[in-house]
Amino acid sequence: MKHLDTKSPRKAMVREPGPTLRYVTNTDGGARHAILIDPADQTPEMAAKRCMAAVSAGSSMVLVGGSTGTDMDNVHKTVVAIKEALELVTWASSQDSELDEESWSVPIVLFPAGAAALSPSADGITFMMLMNSTTPKFLIEEQLAGAPFIRQAGVETLPMGYVVCAPGGRVGEVGKADLLEADQTERASAYAMTAESYGFELLYLEAGSGATAPVSEELIRAARNSCNLTLVVGGGIRDGEAARKAVQAGADWIITGNLTESFDDADELQRVLTEFISTMNS
Numbered sequence: 001m002k003h004l005d006t007k008s009p010r011k012a013m014v015r016e017p018g019p020t021l022r023y024v025t026n027t028d029g030g031a032r033h034a035i036l037i038d039p040a041d042q043t044p045e046m047a048a049k050r051c052m053a054a055v056s057a058g059s060s061m062v063l064v065g066g067s068t069g070t071d072m073d074n075v076h077k078t079v080v081a082i083k084e085a086l087e088l089v090t091w092a093s094s095q096d097s098e099l100d101e102e103s104w105s106v107p108i109v110l111f112p113a114g115a116a117a118l119s120p121s122a123d124g125i126t127f128m129m130l131m132n133s134t135t136p137k138f139l140i141e142e143q144l145a146g147a148p149f150i151r152q153a154g155v156e157t158l159p160m161g162y163v164v165c166a167p168g169g170r171v172g173e174v175g176k177a178d179l180l181e182a183d184q185t186e187r188a189s190a191y192a193m194t195a196e197s198y199g200f201e202l203l204y205l206e207a208g209s210g211a212t213a214p215v216s217e218e219l220i221r222a223a224r225n226s227c228n229l230t231l232v233v234g235g236g237i238r239d240g241e242a243a244r245k246a247v248q249a250g251a252d253w254i255i256t257g258n259l260t261e262s263f264d265d266a267d268e269l270q271r272v273l274t275e276f277i278s279t280m281n282s
């Protein structure tokens, strides 16, 4: 094998993990919760209000995205509104020794349907391959279309394998996914090994937004035992007990979308999520 000259300019191009990837993959403190905001379902103001409630309840990341109805305009406006709200409270807490500045400083990460729904203002993007899609569109084409914009904007990429499990919902349909059934543990293992071999850092097991049943514990456990990736689980998780089961099976991150969107009142949402996160980690 030919060795690279260490003085070559290529050496300078070796990419170190950025701050968002380091934050997301640091699992020392146990499992964490992230709120998923779909810009097609709410105004940027309502999104910001829900995020503030979620972060004060202990959520550790904001994902922004949705399978349908998102575009550059609504995604960007939503990211900016959330960012401004969180920055304001981070600044306020830096002026007040009673408040914890760190806990407000959570990343806003794009979770895009494709290259046409991005924002240059996000802290990161789940740069993903929908690994069990049957169409090149979600295996490589959207990624090719989006990469130049992402590089130009300087948005940090979080390399992620994305696997849609039954029932799969809208994302399963749109993504033309060959769904993993609840007992297909060997397939889950193979996807986990493949994701790790590709050099991805995260693996997301998705049951689909609003799924009637979340990803099975068997699939989560099979993936957990087959790789060292940061394991993200979402879709159909409506209460802390379901989240706790996913965490016990090996999930590092629990994502909820619908649960959060069912509350307009910030105080109520904060109460529900505080309880959710406490049960999840019990």
Ligand code: 1GP
Residues within 6 Å of the ligand: 036, 206, 207, 208, 209, 210, 211, 233, 234, 235, 236, 237, 255, 256, 257, 258, 259
């Ligand atoms: C969807 O996994 C997420 O991509 C969240 O699903 O809306 O069912 O919480 P829910």
